[in-house]
Amino acid sequence: MKHTLSVLVENKPGVLTRVAGLFARRGFNIDSLVVGRSEDPRLSRMTITIDGAEHPIDQVTKQLHKLINVVKIRELDAESMVARELALIRVSAEGAKRTEALQIAEIFKAKVVDVDRRTMTLEITAAPDRLAAFESLLQPLGVNEVVRTGLVAIGRGRS
Amino acid sequence: MTPQTKIKGSEAIVRALQEEGCDVIFGYPGGVVIPFYDALYHSDLKHVLVRHEQGAAHAAEGYARATGKVGVCVATSGPGATNLVTGIADAYLDSIPIVAITGQVKSDLIGTDAFQEADTTGITLPIVKHSYLVQNASDLAQIIHEAFHIAGTGRPGPVLIDIPVTCALAEFVYKTASAVDLPGYKPTMRGHSKQIKVAARAIHESPRPVLYVGGGVISSGATQEVCDLATSLNIPVTTTLMAMGAFPGTHPLSLGMLGMHGTAYANWAVHECDLLIAVGARFDDRVTGKLSTFAPQAKVLHIDIDPAEIGKNVEPRIPIVGDAKMVLHEILAEVATMEAAPERTAEWLERVDDWRSQHALHYEEDDGELPPQYVVEQIYKVTGGDAIITTDVGQNQMWAAQYFKYTQPRQFISSGGLGTMGFGLPAAIGAQIGRPDKQVIDIGGDGSFQMTMQELGTAVAYNVPIVVALLNNRFLGMVRQWQELFWEGHYSHTDIAVQPDFAKIADAYGALGITVTAKDEVADALRTAIKDPRPAVIDFRVRREENVYPMVPAGTSITEMIGGQAGRRKKP
Numbered sequence: 095m096k097h098t099l100s101v102l103v104e105n106k107p108g109v110l111t112r113v114a115g116l117f118a119r120r121g122f123n124i125d126s127l128v129v130g131r132s133e134d135p136r137l138s139r140m141t142i143t144i145d146g147a148e149h150p151i152d153q154v155t156k157q158l159h160k161l162i163n164v165v166k167i168r169e170l171d172a173e174s175m176v177a178r179e180l181a182l183i184r185v186s187a188e189g190a191k192r193t194e195a196l197q198i199a200e201i202f203k204a205k206v207v208d209v210d211r212r213t214m215t216l217e218i219t220a221a222p223d224r225l226a227a228f229e230s231l232l233q234p235l236g237v238n239e240v241v242r243t244g245l246v247a248i249g250r251g252r253s
Numbered sequence: 254m255t256p257q258t259k260i261k262g263s264e265a266i267v268r269a270l271q272e273e274g275c276d277v278i279f280g281y282p283g284g285v286v287i288p289f290y291d292a293l294y295h296s297d298l299k300h301v302l303v304r305h306e307q308g309a310a311h312a313a314e315g316y317a318r319a320t321g322k323v324g325v326c327v328a329t330s331g332p333g334a335t336n337l338v339t340g341i342a343d344a345y346l347d348s349i350p351i352v353a354i355t356g357q358v359k360s361d362l363i364g365t366d367a368f369q370e371a372d373t374t375g376i377t378l379p380i381v382k383h384s385y386l387v388q389n390a391s392d393l394a395q396i397i398h399e400a401f402h403i404a405g406t407g408r409p410g411p412v413l414i415d416i417p418v419t420c421a422l423a424e425f426v427y428k429t430a431s432a433v434d435l436p437g438y439k440p441t442m443r444g445h446s447k448q449i450k451v452a453a454r455a456i457h458e459s460p461r462p463v464l465y466v467g468g469g470v471i472s473s474g475a476t477q478e479v480c481d482l483a484t485s486l487n488i489p490v491t492t493t494l495m496a497m498g499a500f501p502g503t504h505p506l507s508l509g510m511l512g513m514h515g516t517a518y519a520n521w522a523v524h525e526c527d528l529l530i531a532v533g534a535r536f537d538d539r540v541t542g543k544l545s546t547f548a549p550q551a552k553v554l555h556i557d558i559d560p561a562e563i564g565k566n567v568e569p570r571i572p573i574v575g576d577a578k579m580v581l582h583e584i585l586a587e588v589a590t591m592e593a594a595p596e597r598t599a600e601w602l603e604r605v606d607d608w609r610s611q612h613a614l615h616y617e618e619d620d621g622e623l624p625p626q627y628v629v630e631q632i633y634k635v636t637g638g639d640a641i642i643t644t645d646v647g648q649n650q651m652w653a654a655q656y657f658k659y660t661q662p663r664q665f666i667s668s669g670g671l672g673t674m675g676f677g678l679p680a681a682i683g684a685q686i687g688r689p690d691k692q693v694i695d696i697g698g699d700g701s702f703q704m705t706m707q708e709l710g711t712a713v714a715y716n717v718p719i720v721v722a723l724l725n726n727r728f729l730g731m732v733r734q735w736q737e738l739f740w741e742g743h744y745s746h747t748d749i750a751v752q753p754d755f756a757k758i759a760d761a762y763g764a765l766g767i768t769v770t771a772k773d774e775v776a777d778a779l780r781t782a783i784k785d786p787r788p789a790v791i792d793f794r795v796r797r798e799e800n801v802y803p804m805v806p807a808g809t810s811i812t813e814m815i816g817g818q819a820g821r822r823k824k825p
Contacts, residue, residue, distance in 0.1 A: 103437075104436070104437060107386070107388070108374065108386065111375070111378065112378065115378050115379060119379045150564075152564065153561065153564070153565060156560050156561035156563075157561050159560065159561070160559070160561055161437070162382075162383040162403060162435060162437050162438045163437055164437050165436045165437040166437075
């Protein structure tokens, strides 16, 4: 089972190294880690995805909390979060493949961001399962390159 | 000095250290810390010049362990900093508050592989509680203030401050640090009140409780509370290596140490108890042996200030995050409201006493050779049990833990988690400087001693009247013991019979050196060494192939003790 942690950290040099180093030495595998500025310029927010079946999530968050620069940790689950990932995918798009690629892109509301005689690059922002479906539909056309940002997630507003 | 007078960064470091109440630092100069040493030259802050930076780190630890204050060590960039690494790791594993200050190359040279450049914050990242690479000289006072705060509060630990020489040379108007504001660091001190009630009830109701006390009790200063809880409810107490002295070893409720080389009765008591009250302890593998068979009948109550320790190795039934002293204080208050029933554990104590009398620690005395355990017993007798003992690592350390009855916290100073050979001598120097009122004795080994024995120079230079009692078996004894027991007696590279005459080494340094080969010379040699104002080394030529018993082989259950029945070595 995948776990998503939203971690608020102080925006100071070396913080990413501390977090990444902690994961490495405690034997926790990171699926993805995205970091960027938060609403407060003194703080950055990390979205970390890990496989919780392998590692007790409890131990991961407790160890993270021990880092002085970690201010707040929130574990997000599917119901309580909106999660998105952006991917850029270059597919072969020669002849008839081009139309097919465009059709798939249309269904998934992906954008064409680059095109040449042989290939087409599509941009998609979606939840992870949708992104996986998109990628697998493109597979038969020939996927040349995939670039993904990793997951960013935000807690849902309280109603 | 007017408020607008500018001072150098190096002077700011000294001033900030003094504002933290630091009265001594242990260090070694080098290129990029010359500005700092120049500031020291003009200050009254005491500096102890060691002979190797590792000695500075261990001395700072010894000082911190003996006094409870934050220890400080200083080294230059590159090799100076890397030489500190072992001591920093040692402090990290044992949760000892030290601040390590390292010089760094000029800011604009960082990352260029400059002379004596090493990525010190990078190298030490996994072994510090926190670290700083100073960017602005004007932040120095605030950073030092934060470093002391982080090192000494919560679960203590080492904090490193890496200071580029650029910052040490910069001039600015000094501003005393303001209150610490660390949004991500707020240790939980008070235990959850509901959990405290649950804990008090469990303790009050348990017919077979055991208190399992760790180093956290010493860092928290909770020894009186432990004693009150144990005596008011008649609970036997076992301590980890880190907690020797947290509960008086002379007390009838004391079980001594548990674990791999713990007493048989402590291990039996843990195995048979129905409530294990763990306070400031972390269920280390040297304590638990095989985890799945550890304390199989016990409900576990775990009190620790570090939430990450709760459930790390053993899932407790009653977890309490908080400071040991505060939590125990509240549990005691809660217990006081309950009906007193000290006889509840009477039957249990009888069983424990049976184990104690049947499985007392024991060693062979009759073959004419000098038993190392006898030396430790004599140190106990000659000092009246009042000395501060530091140890090296290995057999000497285990015998020092087994055969000296510690009655005070901070009386036993040893490298527990990291198991650092060479710890004893520099730690003794730091401890003696921190506690000039006490006699400090390093119970060392001949292997360990040779790793840091150059610090004899430090002890002589500063008239630090420590006694080094070497249990010299001319083996790397603990490894040899494992080779004997588990590796078919293949003594691969553990025989170090070729060695210097340690008494002559001491003499050459200007210390007192004594060689002892017979039992009847032990006490006199100790008295002479203690009386002599110089540092002293006593080379006790002990029985070579003596083993530490009882022993729980690694990875087995703590009831599977070798030599546990009689606590004596089986004759082959």
